[in-house]
Amino acid sequence: MSELKAISIKRSIDFDIVGENILDIADFAVEKYEFRYETTLAPEVREAATTAVREALWARVDELRLKRNQILAGMFDLADETAKRVVEGG
Numbered sequence: 001m002s003e004l005k006a007i008s009i010k011r012s013i014d015f016d017i018v019g020e021n022i023l024d025i026a027d028f029a030v031e032k033y034e035f036r037y038e039t040t041l042a043p044e045v046r047e048a049a050t051t052a053v054r055e056a057l058w059a060r061v062d063e064l065r066l067k068r069n070q071i072l073a074g075m076f077d078l079a080d081e082t083a084k085r086v087v088e089g090g
Contacts, residue, residue: 009072018061026053 030049034040041049 012068013064015061022054022057022061025057026050029053 027050030041030046030053033049
């Protein structure tokens with residue numbers, strides 16, 4: 001029997017860039033709120049809002065990571081099933 005070889009799945013997302021984008025989006029969302037409601041938030045409120053937005057966005061990124069892992073697992077299952085069907089003539 002042949003030896004199984006390990007494969008490496010490349011990351012499709014650069015989380016350094018995602019992190020930078022999240023910081024920018026959070027700042028933009030708070031500034032947009034201030035503009036929309038013609039107000040200036042107190043520094044502590046601004047910081048709390050920015051932190052909450054960042055946490056919400058990172059939670060979404062975590063959901064996407066899990067979904068990606070599920071999709072990859074499904075792809076490996078499909079590949080195994082397809083290879084078996086073809087090799088065994090089914």
